[in-house]
Amino acid sequence: MSYDVAFRHQQALDPSALSSVTTTLHAIGAAITDCRNAGKDAEIDPAVILLIRHLSQVCEARPPSTLLRRECLDAIAEIRRHPVLKTLAYRGVAYDEPAKRLFHSEGRIAVRRLAEALGLAEGSFDVRSNKGGVAVSGEITLHGEDIWVQLSLGLMGPDREILYRRVHGRSDHIGERNHYASIRDLMAPDRFARKIRRDLNLAPATPSDGRLFA
Known part of the structure; x- marks a missing residue:
């Protein structure tokens, strides 16, 4: 059953209470939901459009785009200096789906x-991902002809x-002695x-080995 409410229109006509990006985005999201419930097209709904225009006014008080772009580039560089996998390993991912x-x-x-x-050639190995239940991290497994590597959190x-x-x-799921690394x-x-090739007594990769990326 479709139904409509007046609240989004009232907010659009008087958005003075929407003074931050967060509150304005919340109002826009709620207005779009109202449109969906009413069977209205949010792309042309006047309240939605007015609220989006108000968001642009809220953002005008923020730094210019050139500075924001520089901050984004700096943030990317900082993230790359501190890989997210290490952070996730320390904090864990159990009961946290995202x-x-x-x-x-x-x-x-x-x-x-x-x-x-x-130096594994494309097609000579599998990469499998098993998420497991909510209480565990699951694991990511690399399984080649003579190498088996698994990444998981918390088990060991x-x-x-x-x-x-x-x-x-690749049909061998037991293998030889286990080795561990951080x-x-x-x-x-x-x-x-x-280190893996040395620990497992495997020959070093040769220049003729297939590479995955150019």
């Missing part, structure tokens, strides 16, 4: 970078987030790849 989703997304990227550093304690071992083919090692994939 954090777990980020952990698995960034974890897959990091594991694929490790595969590149190991701090600085043991990486489990790796030698295997004999998530910090994963942040330096070239050095970690050399």
Whole structure:
């Protein structure tokens, strides 16, 4: 059943109480929800449009775009200096679905970078992600012909987030003796790849090995 309310129109006509970005965005979101409930098109709803225009007025008091762009670039550089995987490892992701989703997304990227550093040819390995239940981080697994590496949080304690071992083919899920490493090692994939090959008595990667990225 469709129904409409007057509140969004009243806010749009007198937005004086909406003095911050947060409160104005909340009002816009609520107005769009009202449109949906009323079967109205939010793209042309006068109240929604007026509230969005008010948001632009609220933002006029903020620094100019050139400065904001510089701050965004600085923030990106700072984030790259402190990889999010390390932060997630320290704080954990249990019972936090957005954090777990980020952990698995960034974890897959990091594991694929490790595969590149190991010199694994595309198609010679699998990268699997298993989120598990809400109380655990789940795991990201790299499984090659002779290398098995798994990233997970909390199971083995701090600085043991990486489990790796030698295997004999991609159907081997048991492998040889387990080795452990810190998530910090994963942040330096070239050095970690050399350590893995040394620990597992594997031949060094050769220039002819397939690479994942140009």
